[in-house]
Amino acid sequence: MVAKIYTDQDANLDKIKNKKIAVLGYGSQGRAWALNLRDSGLNVTVGLEREGNSWKQAEKDGFKPVHTEEAVKNADIVIFLVPDMVQRYVYLEKVKPYLKEGMDLVFAHGFNIHYRLIEPPKNVDVYMVAPKGPGPTVRDFYTKGGGVPSLIAVHQDYSGEAKEKALAIAKGIGSTRAGVIETTFKEETETDLFGEQTTLVGGVMELMRSAFKTLVDLGYQPEVAYFETINEMKMIVDIIYDKGFSGMLKAVSDTAKYGGLTSGKYEINEDVRKRMLEIAEKIRSGKFAEEWIEEYGRGSPTIKEGMEEVENSLEEQTGRRLKELIERGKPKS
Numbered sequence: 001m002v003a004k005i006y007t008d009q010d011a012n013l014d015k016i017k018n019k020k021i022a023v024l025g026y027g028s029q030g031r032a033w034a035l036n037l038r039d040s041g042l043n044v045t046v047g048l049e050r051e052g053n054s055w056k057q058a059e060k061d062g063f064k065p066v067h068t069e070e071a072v073k074n075a076d077i078v079i080f081l082v083p084d085m086v087q088r089y090v091y092l093e094k095v096k097p098y099l100k101e102g103m104d105l106v107f108a109h110g111f112n113i114h115y116r117l118i119e120p121p122k123n124v125d126v127y128m129v130a131p132k133g134p135g136p137t138v139r140d141f142y143t144k145g146g147g148v149p150s151l152i153a154v155h156q157d158y159s160g161e162a163k164e165k166a167l168a169i170a171k172g173i174g175s176t177r178a179g180v181i182e183t184t185f186k187e188e189t190e191t192d193l194f195g196e197q198t199t200l201v202g203g204v205m206e207l208m209r210s211a212f213k214t215l216v217d218l219g220y221q222p223e224v225a226y227f228e229t230i231n232e233m234k235m236i237v238d239i240i241y242d243k244g245f246s247g248m249l250k251a252v253s254d255t256a257k258y259g260g261l262t263s264g265k266y267e268i269n270e271d272v273r274k275r276m277l278e279i280a281e282k283i284r285s286g287k288f289a290e291e292w293i294e295e296y297g298r299g300s301p302t303i304k305e306g307m308e309e310v311e312n313s314l315e316e317q318t319g320r321r322l323k324e325l326i327e328r329g330k331p332k333s
């Protein structure tokens, strides 16, 4: 069955126009959502834990942030845009004590509901609007008249209007300008984790780094390896984004087509797909969630070490050296 695509005419901002919306968190998605919802004419309060950097940024953007409890006490709709690992704490300590019948709990990713870290009472609506793109892009596309597509899902429909409200939020952040597809918390959680691990974050980065290392180990200049395996990726992906794989294949030489169509399949083979399946199984069984919660409980040492290793790597050093050149070459309009 082909998925139904919801666009602007399927969504009505009036569903949430008179509601008080608390956006908890002002980071990657929080800032984008708060600004887009406000620019869409909605009543937004930013709720934060501490008067730190996010607080200052929200003030700079013209909000009057308040502490989380205060935002929640006054809200009809509470949107969780603090990190996934923080949401359970925020729910238990700052949201649950002030829950009112008929309140809406909204998520941008299904992790906490799907893996049962948060178990809301029956008398609230629980739904999701999950942008399929990074927070800064959600803001950037919106300000330029576009929108990043989103998935919506309803976990609990106490009011009978949860789906309409999810569509209205999606419209408020600009997603229905592109299109919105309905899913479940399970499907969004599992596919989102799979995508970021195998392709978007993990797969693409390690593919580029492995190719860079192979060339450098063979004695080629790091700058040449950087242009070839890292910098040009954006140009190729931009063409895929605009014209699909076939459009990309048409834009490159026949030599690249032949080499790409043969060596690509040799490199990304059945063994790689077996590993992808293992990664999917780890996500589906809940083992990845368990591992991540444990890592977070130990202060995220793997993230700290991993970030340090990447930052100090030869490819990053080379990229920093080429930064000025790359900036000079960017289109000017």
Ligand SMILES: NC(=O)c1ccc[n+]([C@@H]2O[C@H](COP(=O)([O-])OP(=O)(O)OC[C@H]3O[C@@H](n4cnc5c(N)ncnc54)[C@H](O)[C@@H]3O)[C@@H](O)[C@H]2O)c1
Residues within 6 Å of the ligand: 025, 026, 027, 028, 029, 030, 048, 049, 054, 080, 081, 082, 083, 084, 086, 090, 108, 109, 130, 131, 132, 133, 134, 135, 136
């Ligand atoms: N980053 C993305 O582009 C993206 C895309 C789709 C969905 N999501 C989902 O959106 C949600 C928010 O993710 P994000 O990446 O925007 O978060 P983020 O890491 O950018 O969030 C930072 C915000 O949370 C606050 N915060 C950080 N630690 C906190 C703590 N211990 N207690 C209270 N507040 C704390 C910070 O002050 C800041 O305002 C998550 O559910 C995530 O999965 C994110």
Ligand SMILES: CC(C)(O)[C@@H](O)C(=O)O
Residues within 6 Å of the ligand: 132, 133, 134, 135, 192, 196, 200, 201
């Ligand atoms: C932007 C991503 C990777 O799509 C999102 O899923 C995230 O977790 O940050």
Ligand SMILES: [Mg+2]
Residues within 6 Å of the ligand: 109, 192, 193, 196
């Ligand atoms: Mg994600």
Ligand SMILES: [Mg+2]
Residues within 6 Å of the ligand: 131, 132, 133, 192, 195, 196
């Ligand atoms: Mg994602």
